[in-house]
């Protein structure tokens with residue numbers, strides 16, 4: 254098991270944001286995470302990353318790091334984290350090379366010394382992502398899609414076991430999206446566990462075998478994708494009429 258959350262709650266400024274969450278993930282599973290704005294998805298993933306701790310009484314263990322029982326600062330080096338929240342906080346004058354290297358230390362900004370080997374690895378990642386030509390530009394001068402690729406490169410440099418995409422397709426054109434989907438499928442083949450948060454419910458790629466539905470800080474339903482992504486369950490989850498259909502092994506969910 255790579256994630257074991259038992260009775261996990263989280264409160265901020267008096268508001269219960271996560272409420273008695275139980276969630277277990279086995280290696281090799283790929284999860285789609287759905288929930289309306291403000292339901293607690295990013296907060297949950299921040300906990301998985303070790304940025305926040307559960308309230309007293311909860312148990313959290315991620316990749317063998319047991320919260321409260323051992324130092325978990327290193328945990329985030331084993332997890333690739335791709336989110337707009339992160340993109341917004343990257344120093345605007347840093348170059349793609351520096352940003353990708355900073356992933357090795359899970360830091361914003363590159364503060365540590367790096368060796369030739371690290372640089373060669375960052376360059377290999379840039380080649381793979383097709384962004385070598387951006388190597389020495391400033392981050393602020395890049396397009397949205399180019400920035401996204403740099404942030405993905407940053408997530409890959411430490412060979413993480415888990416890669417989290419938190420609304421990673423926002424602002425990408427249809428071809429950039431297709432590229433990203435192909436990359437995600439390749440990462441899944443490389444034995445990474447992928448968690449994918451999205452509001453665009455036409456992004457449920459066939460490789461995803463599990464789904465987690467979060468509503469108002471609580472888990473509404475979870476489990477095998479085909480059991481969770483079905484009409485009755487989704488209508489109950491959204492409290493509204495939706496359409497679900499499957500095409501080319503991909504699920505699509507739309508408001509009616």
Ligand SMILES: Nc1ncnc2c1ncn2[C@@H]1O[C@H](COP(=O)(O)OP(=O)(O)OP(=O)(O)O)[C@@H](O)[C@H]1O
Nearest residue numbers: 265266268270288289290291292293294295296297
């Ligand atoms: N520092 C904070 N103080 C108070 N409330 C907070 C704080 N951080 C998050 N929240 C609240 O917690 C709830 C869950 O936030 P979270 O970012 O986890 O939602 P989300 O499911 O990721 O939403 P979205 O789809 O909009 O990204 C929201 O209502 C948010 O306003």
Ligand SMILES: [Mg+2]
Nearest residue numbers: 294295296419
């Ligand atoms: Mg969010």
